[in-house]
Structure formats: structure tokens, C-alpha cells
Amino acid sequence: MNSTVQRFRFGRFEVRPAQRLLLADGEDANIGARAFDTLVALIERRDRVVSRDELFDLVWPGLVVEENNLRQQVAALRKVLGAAVVATVPGRGYRFAMVLDGETIAPPALAARTGLQHNLPLSPTALIGREAELATVLDLLAGTHLLTLVGAGGVGKTRFALEVADTVLGNFKDGVWFVALAPVADPSLVTRTVAGVLGVHEEPGRPLIDTLLDFLRHRELLIVLDNCEHVIDACAQWSDTVLRTSARTRTLATSREALGIDGERVWRMPSLRAAVPDAEPSPDELMDYPATRLFVQRATAASPAFRLISENAAAVALLCHQLDGIPLALELAAARVAAMRVEQVAERLRDRFGLLTRGNRTAPPRHQALRSLIDWSHDLLTEPERALLRRLSVFAGGWTLEAAEATCSGDGLAIEDILDLLTQLVEKSLVAFDDPSSGPRYRMLETIRQYGLEKLLASGEAAALRRRHLQHFVGFAEAIRSKLVGLEERQWNARAESELDNLRAALTCSLEPGHAELGLRLVNALHGFWYHNLHWKEIIGWIERLSMQAGEDGSAALQRAHSLYVAGMLLSNFDPPAARRHFEECLATSRALDSDSGVAWALTGLAYVDSRKRDPATAELFTESLRIGRGIQDPWEQAMLTIQCLICHAGYEMLMGRDDAVEAMVRDCEAANARLGHSRRYSGHCHALLGKVASRRGQHERAGKLLAESLALYRAIDAKFDIAGSLVQLGYLALHQGDAIRALELFRESLSLHRNYPTSRWITSGLANLLIAYVACEQWTIAARLAGALNGTRAEGAPAVVLPELSGRVQRAYEAAFLRIRAALGDSAFKHECNAGAQITREQAIELALTKSQLT
Incomplete structure (x- = not known):
């Protein structure tokens, strides 16, 4: 090196x-x-x-x-x-034990992570004093599928779990995944949170847990469930289900109590070993104790001039002993070295501990130490700092400066003072500052946040703070509504994703009496975000609960009508009949409220769900929606309605075979998109539609150019499902041009984007696409096995079984490919390979389809 x-x-x-x-x-x-x-x-x-x-x-x-x-x-x-x-x-x-600045290459521990699948955050400091425990826990994890690290708050469970996870990264083919549960207030969201980390989304007509279990069933991965104690029952149920259904999934949990299920191994995490105070301890001898090493390292970081020397060794030993070696307590105490001598820290801490221990004899000693230290740190704050600390606890998953200013100012805190107060809390290690790609954010350690929540409840400010938090995030949602489409849509979608925990907390608050309209405004403003990021069933649930509490007239009724459209569009992905009912109710309610906007959106929704019926009346619905939409006063909303309606209408005209109409609608859509701010997503849709028309006309060069441009636009915003669709279109174009190898590559990439939905229609169509490509490559054996996987034992007969997930064009190509396989292999070999394919799981079929080796 x-x-x-x-x-x-x-x-x-x-x-x-x-x-x-x-x-x-x-x-x-x-x-x-x-x-x-x-x-x-x-x-x-x-x-x-x-x-x-x-x-x-x-x-x-x-x-x-x-x-x-x-x-x-x-x-x-x-x-x-x-x-x-x-x-x-x-x-x-x-x-x-120090962190280097200005390295020209990555240290080995980080370099080893390159290319491995994980989402583990990098720890800025080395783990101190846990070497023996690390070896023990690694042995335990190797022998169990569920290991729970149990310990008091502040003992360092999260940091230790991350060290364990980082150490075993190379042992899990499908990665190591960290799931932070501290911001999750609703136990029902545990499964959704795990799924979000793994990139697994809900499938039409299936509980998310079933989709997630299918995803895990044949994967070798480690899931780290961090901070389970406040959602312990949900975590226990989830872990028990995984234990029973996924033989190669391991779970490492951290909690203040065990999950309490069969098959769980529990390891109780001790505090760091500390020296017994001595009259004249040696600095070298003290450094053999992990508690001392941690305190000294953190104190040196807080005050570079700090040194452990003979003159202060007794104070350091006393302090570490009094704090029972609790890492969080040591870190908070070390932060004080920046403002006072270590002897002063030890003296004040010792006095306070005596008072608080006498006042609460029944509390466990370590809880006494931790609470006493936080109490002590809290008491050393100024009154404005205390007020801000407790008010910040209303945030879930962190916050921005703007959010803190909007939510926490007032009632004694001037908005212009919030930044200075925040900075002081950061310097005192009570708040952490991060600068991720989505923008600067602040956060609290969960132990500090829980402490702050207790203070907030005791202050009588909790209800007002929750409402201000709700109002801020309603304003945030409405402010970014137009930014979620346009040239910076990727950045703003990432920003919305970073606030997901706060958005959920705000929606929870909106269920309180009198707040339902605010909740509906938040839901409606982020319609596109919910849709494109696949939060379908969750948001439908919020809409149903909020609609029951919303007013029947005025602005609340208008918001409820809009939410019916939002729910209808989300439902259209997996329950078209229910979507149609929501659109019909939206239409009736909007007409009763004399809302042209609501009527126009409802008509677009109805026409969209009716498109596949090929009913001429569908076109009339689109036309009427556009006509009414021209009267919408808000230019942004008018442009959005125009784009949505035209894209859906063009898709209908494509089904009807009217290519000239498609091209005309695309031109109108591009003009509306220019007014909107040139959304890459909608530009991609326009290019894709024109590419399909060109391909159908045999204009392969033009089609290839348009579809490639569409794909580039989708990639620019990481729109995975749109990317997958473009790849399929390019794959069929490659087949028309006689390039079967290229088609195979494109279909493989498309399927890999959908593989987190093991039983969805996208997987079925993706496997069918690859079967067609393998036939074009004359790879008969793998194609026959895929036929068996898709059709089961029915594949032994001919012609191919109709798969309802396929479009008419793909179904016809599939049937033709099916007959070619049978003719190439002969009846006996065809039957044998189909039977082999019928025995494999959906996940194994995906692996088979994506393999780059050829079966013989």
C-alpha cells in the first residue's frame, strides 16, 4: 500500500x-x-x-x-x-485508531466493499473495544438465521451491528441490507420499510409480504433490522415468517428486548470495560480499557489539544467508571471537553449521579447512567437550546434547516436564531449533521430523540408542534409539486424520498380531528411521486382513512374529490374495476361541486381504464376531458392534464391502429410539455410512442433512434419501469432487424429490472420475451424449459397456452416461437424439457432466463 x-x-x-x-x-x-x-x-x-x-x-x-x-x-x-x-x-x-484525511486511495476495509451489494453507511470512526465480542457474534451469526443484539439505549448496538455486517459482506451473494426502523412509528410499515430497502414493491392483487417472501426465498442475504423495540411485535412476526419460508436469509436485529420467537439467538451486548478508579492510574494502563480508549478518542476529536496524561488520568478513570462504559454516555461526556477540563466534567457528573440515583432507586444502573448523563447535558443547555432540542424531536428520519425554522420557531424562538441554536446542538453532540446527495440534513440519535419527545410531551407543546410539522410538509409537498416534473425532477424526487418518514408522520397527524383536509392536500400534491415510486396501496389506505374524516363541502370536498382521482390512478395498476368506481365517484362529486378541474381529470381516468375495450366512446371521453381542461385557470395544472390526457389517448389510438392520430397527439403533448418545463419522463413517453409508430411502419432506423432517445431520457431520471419498457421495444426492433443476440441482451436487462416482482405480469411478459429471443437464437433447450416454466405441464401440448399478461402482438409471437421449439426438438425431447421447466420455481426460471451460458 x-x-x-x-x-x-x-x-x-x-x-x-x-x-x-x-x-x-x-x-x-x-x-x-x-x-x-x-x-x-x-x-x-x-x-x-x-x-x-x-x-x-x-x-x-x-x-x-x-x-x-x-x-x-x-x-x-x-x-x-x-x-x-x-x-x-x-x-x-x-x-x-484515527481517521485519516486526504488519502489518495481507499483503505483496505473500504476497497474490499467495491462491487458488493449493500447499503451500509460508512462509519467515520473505528470500532473501539469490541474485538472479542465481534468474534463471538460472528460465530453466533454463522450458526443461526436470526440473531438479536440486545442492550440498553446508548450501548452501541447499531454501531456494532454495522461492524458485524461490514465484516460479513463477502459471505452473502445477494448482499447485506441495513433497515433503519427508528423513524417507523406505525408497526404496519415494517414490511414496507424492509421492502423499500430491498427494492421490492407491491404487485397487483397480492399482499406485499407475499411478494417480499418470494423475493427472499432463493436469495442469500443478510438483513439488519435496527432499533426494533418500538415495533417489536411487527418485527417478531416478520422475522418468524422469514425464518419459516426463506432458508438462505439471515436476520441480525438490534433491540432493547428480544423478539421472543422460536429459532432466535440472543446476545446481550455489554458496556465497554472500564477501569476501577485508582489513586494514581497509569495512562498506558488505562488505555488497555476500551471505555478509556473510546473516551480519549472522542475527546481528542472534540478538542485536539486534549491528552491523557498522569495529571488527568484519575479523572478520566472516574468518569468512565461512573458512566458504566456506555458508549453514548462516553461520547456525550467527551464532547464537553471542548468547553471545560476533564476534571470539571467528572466532578459535575459525579455530583449529579449521586442525586439522580437516590431519586430513582428502581431504575437499572445503566439506565440511570445514561438518563443521568442526558439530563446533565440537557441541564447545561441554555433555555432556547432546550426548547429547540425538544421541538426537533417531532421530526422523523431527520430534517432540513428550512423545516426546523418553519416548525420550531415561535413561542420564544426567533426564526433567525434557529441556525445558531442548531449549530450549538451539533457541537454538543446532541444533533448530527449530514450532507447527502439530496441536500444537507440534520438528525438525532434515536436515544436523544426519544428523550426529546418525553420533554416535548411534558412541555404541553406536542400538539402544536405536530400541527406545525404537518403544515410545513403540506407546504413542502405543494411547493415541490411542479418541481417533480421538469429538468430537475430526479433531484426533487430524491428530496421527496428523503422526507418519506416525515411525510408519513405528517399523514399520521392529519388523522387527528380537524386535520383531514391538510392530509388530503399532502396526498394530492405528491400524486406523481406516489405513482412513480410505487407507493400504491399505502397511499390508497391513507386516502380511505382521510376521506372518512374530510368535510362534505368547500375546499375539503374538493380535496376529497381530487383524492378519488389519485386513488383511481393508483388502483388502475392492479384493480381496474375498483379504479373505475373511484373515477366515477370523482366525476359525480366534481360535477356536484361545479369543479371543471375535477371533471376533466375524472374523464381522463375513466377513458384510461376503458382503453383496452376498444370502444369508440372512449375517444369521446378523452376529447371531452381536453375540452373542459382548457378552462382550468392554473397553467401548470392545465399543462399536466393536457399531457396526461394526450398520452393516454395516444395509447388508445395506437391500439386502434390510427398512427396519424398518434403523431398529432404527440405533437400537442410536446407543446404542453414545453409549457410544463420539459419533463424528461413525458418527453420519453412521446419518443416511445413515435418509435412504436415508426417500427410498425417498418421505418426501423427512425424507430431505433426514437426508442434510444426515449431510453436515454428515462435513464437520466432513473425511471426503472419506463427503462424496462423501452428496452423491450428496442428488443423487438432488434428482432425485426435480424439481430437476435442484441434482442436477447435487451430483454435480459429489462427482466432484471422487474425481478423484484416474482409473480407480476411484467415477469411473465419478460420471460415470454426471452423465450422468443432464445428461439430466434436457436437455443431450443432453454426456450423449451422456459415454455414449461410459463405454462406448466400444459406446455406438452400445442399450440401454446394463452397468457393473459401478454399483449396481442407478444402473444402471437410467443405462439409462433412455441411451435418452432416443438418442431426443432421433436415431440419426445420437447416434452422432456417442458416437464423439466414445469418443475422449477419462478425465481429459478428468472435465473435460467438471465443466464449468459447456453444449455446443451
């Missing part, structure tokens, strides 16, 4: 291996040669513990030396760099 890295930086130090220099604030630190070699050896292997024997070989190659020599070099390093830089791991060796 040192052949490529020219220098290492951490804190005020810089190491230059090639020049054999250690600089402190730019000046040569003048440490000895052996100490320098020891430091470089530890830095280069900072992803792991380095044994004493290995260090002897690296620093004294070919020599026999006493172990005391190594201790002297480590002591010399700690004297110059600070005691936290080199951690002693009892019985194993030493480890470099």
Missing part, C-alpha cells in the same frame, strides 16, 4: 513514509526510527488489529527483541501523538 500513498494526515499530524518524516503542525516531530516504523506499519494496516509478532517482523526484521521494546515504541508514539492514536487490544496486539 505504501507504494502508492505519498502521505497520511490525521489531526495536526502528517506522515510521509518515503521521506521518513512525521510532522506536527508542519514541524518535524523527531521521533525515533523504530517508533516511526511502528507508526507506518499500524497506519498501513489500520483496517485490522496488528499482532505483536507481526510488528516485531515489520519493525525489527530478522532480529530477536524483547516485548518491552515494542511497548517503549508505542509509549513514545502516544507521548507525541496522544494516547488515543494507538489502541491496545488486550491479548491480540495494537491498532491505529
Whole structure:
């Protein structure tokens, strides 16, 4: 590694291996040669513990030396760099415990993650003092399908679980997936949250749990369920179901209590080992205790000038002992070193502990320590800081500065003071600041958030804060409504996704008496977001509950009518008859309210669900919707209605074979899209429609260009289902042009995007598409097995069974391919391969279809 890295930086130090220099604030630190070699050896292997024997070989190659020599070099390093830089791991060796700045290559632990499937957040600091526990838990996890890490709040369960997950990344072919449950207030959302992390969405007509279990059934993966305690029953039910149905799925849970189901292994997580206070403890001896190492590292981060020395060693030992080695408590105490001497921290902490322990003798000691420390940190805040801390607990999953200003200001907190107060809470380790791709955000550790919620409830401000939170996110939803389509739609969809927990919390609040209209406004404003991100059944549920509480007249009635259209469009994906009922009710309600907007949207919805009937009256519905829509006063809404109506109408005209009408509607749609802000999604739809027309006319070059442009537009916004559709169209174009290999590649990529829906119509059509392509490639055996997988034992006869999921064109191509397989293989071989295909699962059929090897 040192052949490529020219220098290492951490804190005020810089190491230059090639020049054999250690600089402190730019000046040569003048440490000895052996100490320098020891430091470089530890830095280069900072992803792991380095044994004493290995260090002897690296620093004294070919020599026999006493172990005391190594201790002297480590002591010399700690004297110059600070005691936290080199951690002693009892019985194993030493480890470099700092985070480097300005590296030119990734450290080994991170480089090893490249190409692996996971969503694990990177930890900014090394795990301290858990080496023996890590080995134990890894052994336990290898021997069970459900392991629960149990411990008090603040003991470090989440951080430890992430270390375990990172260590076993390479053991799971289908990845390691972290599911944060802390923001999930509704137990019914546990399954949906897991599914969201895994990229599994609901299928038409099926419970989400069934789709998710089908997805997991044949995959080798680890799911980390973090912070289960507040939704413990739902987590227990979910884990029990997975244990019974998925032999290769493992679950690692963290909770303050066990899930309590058969097959669960429980490991109780201890606090970090701390030294018993001594009159004159040695700094080197103290650093053998994990609690000390953690405190010193965090204190050094808070105050770079801090050092563990003989003069403050007794105070550090006392502090770590009083805090029972609870990591969160140690981190909060270490943050105070930036503002006071460690002796002051220990003294104030000791006094407060005595008072609070006497006041609550029945609480477990560790809970006393943690609550006492948070109480103590809370008491050291100014009154404005306390007010903001408790008010921030209303947020779920983090918040932006704008959200904090809108929700938490007032009643003694000026809006212009929120940023300064937030900054102070960050500096005191009570709030964390992140800067993800979706924009800067703040968040609390869940233990702190729960503490803040208790204070909020006690303050009497909770109801007002929840309402302000709801009002802010209604305003947020309505403000970004137009931004979710346009040149920046991908960024704004990501921003909406980052607020999903807050949106759900706001909708929960809107179920309270008098707030239903606000909830319907939020739902309606984000119609496109719910639709394109597949939150179908969840939002239909919210609409049903809110509609029961909404008013029967005025603006509330208008919002309810609009929500009927939203529910209808979501239902159209899996229950067209129910969708039609919602559109009819929307139409009747809108007419009663004299709402031209509602009438126009309802007519578009009715025409859309009726399109496949090929009824001439359907075109009249589209025409009437456009006519009424011209009277909508809001230019953005008028453009949206025009685009939606024209795209749906063009699809109907495509079915009817009227290509000239399709082209005319696409031109009108593109003009409306220009007024809207050039949505890539709608531009992609227009290109796709024109590409289909060109393909049907035999204009293959023009079709290829249009469909490729459509695909590029969809890729720009990561619209996976639209991407999959474009890939299929390009695949059939490749077949028409005689390029069967290209078609096979395109169909494979399309199917891979839909494979998280194991029983959906997209999977069925995707498998049929690949069967057709394999026949074109004369891969008869794999095609016959796919025929068996699609048709079961019925595949033994001819012609092919009609698959209702297929369009007329694909069904005809499928039947022709089916007959070619039979003719190529002969009756006996055809029957044998079809029977083999009929025995495999849907997931195995997908694997078979996606394989790039050829069956013989």
C-alpha cells in the first residue's frame, strides 16, 4: 500500500513514509526510527488489529527483541501523538485508531466493499473495544438465521451491528441490507420499510409480504433490522415468517428486548470495560480499557489539544467508571471537553449521579447512567437550546434547516436564531449533521430523540408542534409539486424520498380531528411521486382513512374529490374495476361541486381504464376531458392534464391502429410539455410512442433512434419501469432487424429490472420475451424449459397456452416461437424439457432466463 500513498494526515499530524518524516503542525516531530516504523506499519494496516509478532517482523526484521521494546515504541508514539492514536487490544496486539484525511486511495476495509451489494453507511470512526465480542457474534451469526443484539439505549448496538455486517459482506451473494426502523412509528410499515430497502414493491392483487417472501426465498442475504423495540411485535412476526419460508436469509436485529420467537439467538451486548478508579492510574494502563480508549478518542476529536496524561488520568478513570462504559454516555461526556477540563466534567457528573440515583432507586444502573448523563447535558443547555432540542424531536428520519425554522420557531424562538441554536446542538453532540446527495440534513440519535419527545410531551407543546410539522410538509409537498416534473425532477424526487418518514408522520397527524383536509392536500400534491415510486396501496389506505374524516363541502370536498382521482390512478395498476368506481365517484362529486378541474381529470381516468375495450366512446371521453381542461385557470395544472390526457389517448389510438392520430397527439403533448418545463419522463413517453409508430411502419432506423432517445431520457431520471419498457421495444426492433443476440441482451436487462416482482405480469411478459429471443437464437433447450416454466405441464401440448399478461402482438409471437421449439426438438425431447421447466420455481426460471451460458 505504501507504494502508492505519498502521505497520511490525521489531526495536526502528517506522515510521509518515503521521506521518513512525521510532522506536527508542519514541524518535524523527531521521533525515533523504530517508533516511526511502528507508526507506518499500524497506519498501513489500520483496517485490522496488528499482532505483536507481526510488528516485531515489520519493525525489527530478522532480529530477536524483547516485548518491552515494542511497548517503549508505542509509549513514545502516544507521548507525541496522544494516547488515543494507538489502541491496545488486550491479548491480540495494537491498532491505529484515527481517521485519516486526504488519502489518495481507499483503505483496505473500504476497497474490499467495491462491487458488493449493500447499503451500509460508512462509519467515520473505528470500532473501539469490541474485538472479542465481534468474534463471538460472528460465530453466533454463522450458526443461526436470526440473531438479536440486545442492550440498553446508548450501548452501541447499531454501531456494532454495522461492524458485524461490514465484516460479513463477502459471505452473502445477494448482499447485506441495513433497515433503519427508528423513524417507523406505525408497526404496519415494517414490511414496507424492509421492502423499500430491498427494492421490492407491491404487485397487483397480492399482499406485499407475499411478494417480499418470494423475493427472499432463493436469495442469500443478510438483513439488519435496527432499533426494533418500538415495533417489536411487527418485527417478531416478520422475522418468524422469514425464518419459516426463506432458508438462505439471515436476520441480525438490534433491540432493547428480544423478539421472543422460536429459532432466535440472543446476545446481550455489554458496556465497554472500564477501569476501577485508582489513586494514581497509569495512562498506558488505562488505555488497555476500551471505555478509556473510546473516551480519549472522542475527546481528542472534540478538542485536539486534549491528552491523557498522569495529571488527568484519575479523572478520566472516574468518569468512565461512573458512566458504566456506555458508549453514548462516553461520547456525550467527551464532547464537553471542548468547553471545560476533564476534571470539571467528572466532578459535575459525579455530583449529579449521586442525586439522580437516590431519586430513582428502581431504575437499572445503566439506565440511570445514561438518563443521568442526558439530563446533565440537557441541564447545561441554555433555555432556547432546550426548547429547540425538544421541538426537533417531532421530526422523523431527520430534517432540513428550512423545516426546523418553519416548525420550531415561535413561542420564544426567533426564526433567525434557529441556525445558531442548531449549530450549538451539533457541537454538543446532541444533533448530527449530514450532507447527502439530496441536500444537507440534520438528525438525532434515536436515544436523544426519544428523550426529546418525553420533554416535548411534558412541555404541553406536542400538539402544536405536530400541527406545525404537518403544515410545513403540506407546504413542502405543494411547493415541490411542479418541481417533480421538469429538468430537475430526479433531484426533487430524491428530496421527496428523503422526507418519506416525515411525510408519513405528517399523514399520521392529519388523522387527528380537524386535520383531514391538510392530509388530503399532502396526498394530492405528491400524486406523481406516489405513482412513480410505487407507493400504491399505502397511499390508497391513507386516502380511505382521510376521506372518512374530510368535510362534505368547500375546499375539503374538493380535496376529497381530487383524492378519488389519485386513488383511481393508483388502483388502475392492479384493480381496474375498483379504479373505475373511484373515477366515477370523482366525476359525480366534481360535477356536484361545479369543479371543471375535477371533471376533466375524472374523464381522463375513466377513458384510461376503458382503453383496452376498444370502444369508440372512449375517444369521446378523452376529447371531452381536453375540452373542459382548457378552462382550468392554473397553467401548470392545465399543462399536466393536457399531457396526461394526450398520452393516454395516444395509447388508445395506437391500439386502434390510427398512427396519424398518434403523431398529432404527440405533437400537442410536446407543446404542453414545453409549457410544463420539459419533463424528461413525458418527453420519453412521446419518443416511445413515435418509435412504436415508426417500427410498425417498418421505418426501423427512425424507430431505433426514437426508442434510444426515449431510453436515454428515462435513464437520466432513473425511471426503472419506463427503462424496462423501452428496452423491450428496442428488443423487438432488434428482432425485426435480424439481430437476435442484441434482442436477447435487451430483454435480459429489462427482466432484471422487474425481478423484484416474482409473480407480476411484467415477469411473465419478460420471460415470454426471452423465450422468443432464445428461439430466434436457436437455443431450443432453454426456450423449451422456459415454455414449461410459463405454462406448466400444459406446455406438452400445442399450440401454446394463452397468457393473459401478454399483449396481442407478444402473444402471437410467443405462439409462433412455441411451435418452432416443438418442431426443432421433436415431440419426445420437447416434452422432456417442458416437464423439466414445469418443475422449477419462478425465481429459478428468472435465473435460467438471465443466464449468459447456453444449455446443451
